[in-house]
Amino acid sequence: MCLGVPGKVVNLLEYNTATVDVNGNQVDISVRLTPEVKVGDYVLIHAGFAMEIIDETVAEETMYWLKELQPDEL
Amino acid sequence: MSCDTTYIDYLLKEIQREERPVAFMEVCGTHTMAIAKSGIRNLLPPGFKLLSGPGCPVCVTAQGDIDAVIELVRQPQITLVTFGDMMRVPGTHSSLQEERSRGADIRIAYSPLDALEIARKNPDREVVFLGIGFETTAPAVGITVEQAAAEHLSNFAVFSLHKLVPPALEVIFSDPDIKVDGLICPGHVSAVIGIEPYSILAEKYHKPCVITGFETKDILEGLVMLLRQLHRNRAVAEIQYRRVVKNAGNKVARETLKRVFKPTDARWRGLGLIPASGLELQDEYQEFDARCRFAIPYIEDIPIKGCACGDVLTGKITPHDCLLFGKACTPLRPVGPCMVSHEGACAAYYRYTPLKGRD
């Protein structure tokens, strides 16, 4: 129950809304739940709201951690 | 993307090396769908099971609640605004889709804020937003209610059927008939509630819990993280989906939930009544509570003969084990919500399992 997509914040508007871009599609959403958001941030969009700011850098970390620490290591 | 394919192969191989029988449950309809769409199930070693849990908010909506919504839309002044997912869910005698074809004013929205706009534009209608969803969606509805209050909108209300995930997980873990070795935790619910509820569950029931994203790579990483915990006899909560989920979750969203909603007992299809597992509006927002404003009857759940949605939702049986699956109950002629909902376990199995898996 979690259909959410990443979108890039391209404009901050009045009344706590922002325009986000998803591969060229643009939609105005509420940023009431992510008040610290800035233009250029990527956010997770769900039901017309930004839910979280996305941090892509950590994805790489998980991969290296899983590969570094072999399955049978403690 | 060759780096990605090599990494995915690496993860897949580790999963396929698993020799002992293991059963993980995913508790999120979007995971059910993502797992089915990726075809992972067909690549798992024998004895490795992925069970679907009660994570589809459409599927776990009690039959009696659906019947109550249908009663509501039959009142001529009501304009119901709902997410598309709910349109085809069968109540005892009808569905929202059927009611609309009979003249009920039912509109599909992508966001609860769309319902506010409809209320503003149609002052002569009573606009009711059907609040379905877990902690991912409820904060959005909460903000919407606060906005309605700020604007003193007199023709807007919410019919809250929102539910909370952790109480349902507690029921799953404490049921001796449900054999689960670990949990694939919902990615976006967790973006709101953070890791703590799962840490508590992991410790209490000694089951690893991994908060996982929805891409194929995420799911494979999540499964590997669960397997490694099992091998090391660990049972803690971890986050695979770190790019979205922070340990602390989203404080602003949780505070919105606290301000606008309060926990209430709720009926879950398949799990029965779970105390403090639903959300209703706080007293100060009573004027926006559809239950207070309109005569909405309490309707008993009438079980459908042969329908095993309850057992499917708790992972006790797979969709294939249901006698109606694929015969009397198909996506075109669904009997229960697990087949109707786009991400119900039965729909996912039916749509995405190759022929040999269907028998």
Add this chain to the structure above:
Amino acid sequence: MTTDRVLMAHGSGGLMSQQLIDEVFKKAWNNSYLDPMMDGALFEVSPGRMAMSTDSFVITPVFFPGGDIGKLAICGTVNDLVACGATPLYMSTAFIIEEGLLLSDLKKIAESMAATAQKAGVKLVTGDTKVVEKGSADGLFINTTGIGVIPSGIDYRPACIKPGDRIIVTGNMGDHGLAILAKREGLSFSTPAVSDCAPLYQIGRTLQKYGADVRCMRDPTRGGLATVLNELAGQAGVGILVKERDIPVSPVVQGACDMLGLDPLYMANEGKMVIFTAPAQAQEVLKDLQALPEARDAAIIGEVIPEPRDMVLIETELGAQRIIGMLEGEHVPRIC
């Protein structure tokens, strides 16, 4: 005409009907077949097989990014004839106009139809207009019927499809569906997506030289690619296996579908063909298609398999296979 809107009187068959036809349709479609204004059009036919196709268009809104209902009406029937293997020749058009439609809009649509027909090499030779009360039609309904002639050696039918045949789509899936969706009420998002509405006459011509090595063609309109593949698998009594990574979908369409919970495989296309070819000719056919502007993103997406019959399978990024079925009910935006 002294009015700027279509009135009931324009449909009564009298002077005002005549005015409407003269000022809107004859003006835009000036041709020798139409000029006599008889009850029907007269033309010579050549020997051989002919194809005929009819379609009605009820789209709302009537103007959308990339086209309008008129252009769509011409392309729809032209493409159905092309799918039959025919060279489209003549078309009839029937209009059911809602009282109150702006005459300037009707003129725009008529001109659009003329331009599209010329591009496709068809003549609009006969037609009909009716006017109905306000509320009885969404602005405008159009029916077009077209006939064409099939060159010898061409026989496009589902029964010709055999296991081993390759399947080609002539470009990105879902563009039209998305362009229309964005214009509907209630979905407040904007998209750069433009309808791919186009007449595919050149595709038909280009592939004629392959004769029976092209087995069958169909345009994936309502219900999208998944629906057409399922229909053909059933009609041909075969199975189909496509590869997810080979199906062309633009990032714009994929992003919008992800956002709304829709699937590009079920979204409508109005300027694309699905083509089944003999395996040995597939690469050559692909190259010929890619040389055409309307098919430059053509791709081989899969093949015909003997089993499981009547089913369409898709290979996921993991290499596993799953079924893609027919659409059940409406394709609505979801949040789950």
